[in-house]
Amino acid sequence: MSMPGKLSSIRVLAVDDDESQRTLLAEMISAQGFNAVPAVDGQEASEIHARTPADVIVTDLMMPRMDGFELLRSLEKNGDRTPTIVLTGFGSIEKAISVVHDLKAFWFLEKPLQPRILRTLLDRAVTQKRLIEETKILSRQLSHRGVLGDMVGSTPEMRQVYSLISQVSPTSAAVLITGESGTGKELVARAIHRASPRAGGPFIAVNCAALPETLMESELFGHEKGSFTGAVERHAGCFEQAHNGTVLLDEIGDMPVGTQAKLLRVLEDRMVRRLGGKSDLPVDVRVVAATNRCPEQAIKDKQLREDLYYRLNVFRIALPPLRDRKDDIPAICEAILSNLNQKHGCHVCGLHPEVLDELRRASWPGNVRQLRNVLERAVIVAGEGTVQPHHLSNGWTGSPARLASPAAVAPDSADALRIEVGPQMRDIEEAYVKLVLKHTNNNKTRAAKILGISIRTLQNRLGELASAEARRTAMAVSS
Helix, strand or coil: CCCHHHHCCCEEEEECCCHHHHHHHHHHHHHCCCEEEEECCHHHHHHHHHHCCCCEEEEECCCCCCCHHHHHHHHHHCCCCCCEEEEECCCCHHHHHHHHHHCCCCEEEECCCCHHHHHHHHHHHHHHHHHHHHHHHHHHHHHHCCEECCEECCCHHHHHHHHHHHHHCCCCCCEEEECCCCCCHHHHHHHHHHCCCCCCCCEEEEECCCCCHHHHHHHHHEECCCCCCCCCCCEECHHHHCCCEEEEEECHHHCCHHHHHHHHHHHHHCEECCECCCCCEECCEEEEEEECCCHHHHHHCCCCCHHHHHHHCCEEEECCCHHHCHHHHHHHHHHHHHHHHHHHCCEEEEECHHHHHHHHHCCCCCHHHHHHHHHHHHHHHHCEEEECHHHCCCCCCCCCCCCCCCCCCEEEECCEEECCCCCCHHHHHHHHHHHHHHHCCCCHHHHHHHHCCCHHHHHHHHHHHHHHHHHHHHHHHHC
């Protein structure tokens, strides 16, 4: 991007209704080596952009016909992610920040314009544009190779999974998905549903491990008003809700054995009766079950009924753990980073080679879910650019902290702690909270995101730490 020959091919729309301001803006952009294209307002800018898309848009907010707000809304409505820099006059910073946040402008720039700052923002915007284009190219490549729905991977193990999904999706057969936690069992179930004749119907997922036994049957089969204490109205169960669609019974091995017997009856008769009901209701539902346990062992342990297992295990798909398909990690990371940038409004463009090497070396007991969690924290900490090794959380691989002689918790670097045997858990927590606040320059909102807690929880914790510090001081003085 630093070569003048390349800069001249980059089109920058300069939008301002004031002729003198527009001329000045265009001249400043041209002086930086870019191809400046002036527009009198948002309407003209939109028309020019539709004919020949710009690489970057620099626009004023207050203009006749179509103002900067409408221009940004039209871009967002059309899914156009062209980086846009908003110009703002003195006293309207709050409005500019709101536009950047709500309408997803790239940045804002105060008037009068300063060439050096304008150049910096243009360089960043051009880099962002390049990353957007590279992401589009990657998405097109992945759509033809190594991707099915939200699943990413081109290793032989994943290609086998894709093949099985393609084979079973057009049928109405029950499917049993096995694999460790975090391998993407629900993604497989959703891919089967989307590729099936039932794609237009509902997809209902039930986590059998998350429901208490007292509510399990009500959630699955529904209940009538007054059928038990707290049943203040009629409730349609998951099978009714999934009529003409698909129901995913996740962690089927955690379903109470008594409920399993009733589920088997529903699967065989294709009829369901609400709790407290007097008649059966026909249901047309495709059942996909998933478990992170070995089904055969669960049968031996009397946790899974053998007859239900045979009813569900018509077609089986076993998902490989991430440690067995590490060649997929770069592509998975690309997809996750793209999603996280959109989710958090960040501009992370990739991973440092050392980070990628670390990710490849990890054992990933939590599989893709753990990888996503690691990357999510790193993206929030990095904010933009490349994820560096120090952006990764200390001990992120799940390996134990370093052990040494009994000692206190102490800073190991600007972004890490040295944790040795000796300190209590509250001391470790206190040191880590302080480290994160120092890293964020005492920005409590950002610190709360890194810590994975709400801002209110962080404030309460800081209050507790302050009280504890006051007590320690008082005790020291009295002694």
